[in-house]
Amino acid sequence: xxxxGTHVSxxxxxxxxxxxxxxxxxxxxxxxxxxxxxxxxxxxxxEEKALFLQKREKTGIQPVVVHAxxxxxxxxxxxxxxxxxxxGVINELKLCEELKIDYYVIHAGKAKGQPEEQAIxxxxxxxxxxxxxxxxxxxxxxxxxxxxxxxEIGKTTDEIVALMEPFxxxxxxxxxxxxxxxxxxxKINEEEKFFEYKEELKEKIxxxxxxxxxxxxxxxxxxxxxDRHEHIGEGSIxxxxxxxxxxxxxxxxxxxxxxxxxxGDWDLINMERLKNLIKAPVAQ
Numbered sequence: 001x002x003x004x005g006t007h008v009s010x011x012x013x014x015x016x017x018x019x020x021x022x023x024x025x026x027x028x029x030x031x032x033x034x035x036x037x038x039x040x041x042x043x044x045x046x047e048e049k050a051l052f053l054q055k056r057e058k059t060g061i062q063p064v065v066v067h068a069x070x071x072x073x074x075x076x077x078x079x080x081x082x083x084x085x086x087x088g089v090i091n092e093l094k095l096c097e098e099l100k101i102d103y104y105v106i107h108a109g110k111a112k113g114q115p116e117e118q119a120i121x122x123x124x125x126x127x128x129x130x131x132x133x134x135x136x137x138x139x140x141x142x143x144x145x146x147x148x149x150x151x152e153i154g155k156t157t158d159e160i161v162a163l164m165e166p167f168x169x170x171x172x173x174x175x176x177x178x179x180x181x182x183x184x185x186x187k188i189n190e191e192e193k194f195f196e197y198k199e200e201l202k203e204k205i206x207x208x209x210x211x212x213x214x215x216x217x218x219x220x221x222x223x224x225x226x227d228r229h230e231h232i233g234e235g236s237i238x239x240x241x242x243x244x245x246x247x248x249x250x251x252x253x254x255x256x257x258x259x260x261x262x263x264g265d266w267d268l269i270n271m272e273r274l275k276n277l278i279k280a281p282v283a284q
Contacts, residue, residue, distance in 0.1 A: 075109025
């Protein structure tokens, strides 16, 4: 059964993510545990954490995914920014462990004027600190595939491999983002190229390491290196790319999470469009 969901707001109280997921009929959800645009860290009460776990059990929504703050840059050459980013990731991961979050997805970092090799090393060094502070038992740490804008690290399979290799004994994996893949030069909306990319993942990373798929069409053309999400079927990827993922022997078993623009009832429309592309029953 294919599980389809969306990114939801965690405003006011974390447990409300399940109510918001239910409102749109999501099988799986993603949310932020802190503001993606503020460095301030909000401690959560034991009551809020308990309510979160209760609602998770009651609703049956799973898996549950947290997206890291957009402010973090583990690759930064600025030591203060990198230290703030490390501490931010540690805080978020510790909370994820408490809440028994399944997956934590991160944009690993941007080179911003540095050689990419140095940026990759900075990310690795940063994560060594993170994983020395947080033991991952409940949560799997996922590197997201990125579009490659502004020196982003993670735009190619080889870059993802470089980030993952030092941590193969830790619960780590990959989150594929359809918009980012297409914008980074992977033509996932053509059958031959789609299977070429799948084979590349299989050979270099292992399909079993791919855990989550972000379902986003692209406002910009193929290989644009720009991260601009569009509603399903309304962008340059088109429906074919999503059909290939949703009906693939391996990928169909993963959670598909929308990060499309929050406008009107578009979450409902986008989820319905994805469901209509499936050639087998969806989760009930």
